[in-house]
Amino acid sequence: MAFKLHGSTGSTCTRRVALIAKERNIPYEFIPVNMSVAEHKQPPHLQHQPFGQVPFIVQEDGFELFESRAIGRYLTTFGSGPQLIPTEPKAYAKFEQAAGIEYAQFDPIAAGITVEKIFKPRYGQATNEKHLEGLIAQFESKLNGYEAILGKQKYLAGDEVTLADLYHLPYGKWVFVDLGLGDLDKRPNLKRWWNDISSRPSWQAVKDGV
Ligand SMILES: N[C@@H](CCC(=O)N[C@@H](CS)C(=O)NCC(=O)O)C(=O)O
Structure with a gap:
């Protein structure tokens, strides 16, 4: 699994996703969203994140997801490393x-x-x-x-x-x-x-x- 991480380097929510990708050894490409010119409020961004926020991810097969915690949970199903969500x-x-x-x-x-x-x-x-x-x-x-x-x-x-x-x-x-x-x-x-x-x-x- 590999994905594109659309976000902002200073954003806590973007870092949350990057952190879990690192934990699970999943490669990603960072695509910066220029929040200083409100790129996140423009229609092309809103098509992916309807609340006008970062981050969102796009997987290589086209699957998309926003909400950093949901993305983190999804990432735990790929890669390797600690389980991070117990199953018992x-x-x-x-x-x-x-x-x-x-x-x-x-x-x-x-x-x-x-x-x-x-x-x-x-x-x-x-x-x-x-x-x-x-x-x-x-x-x-x-x-x-x-x-x-x-x-x-x-x-x-x-x-x-x-x-x-x-x-x-x-x-x-x-x-x-x-x-x-x-x-x-x-x-x-x-x-x-x-x-x-x-x-x-x-x-x-x-x-x-x-
Ligand atoms: N619950 C969302 C919150 C997203 C969020 O608040 N993102 C911030 C950056 S950390 C943002 O885009 N703020 C700009 C805005 O809300 O206009 C998530 O975890 O992804």
């Missing part, structure tokens, strides 16, 4: 729980913080300090949940790494590394987990661009 029913249920944690508890807050603290200043917009304060308070409270889970097991779904862990990496880099949030020194289990997943060769290969 109870392990699978725990995986879905962990995937839900990433999507519902982590992503909206981490993305909100990144928008307020990184993207708005970058594009000359004012940070909404009150909103940011609320997001950081929520983030701190969520991380206490992570600390509790990771005190009992190595990864979010159990003792094996899964997609649910890896999907944290793109926004985790912004909030934990670039913004230094999360008080990792006070949350040893979270710190161990973050150091573990962020040192994987797949992430090292794409963390600064795809």
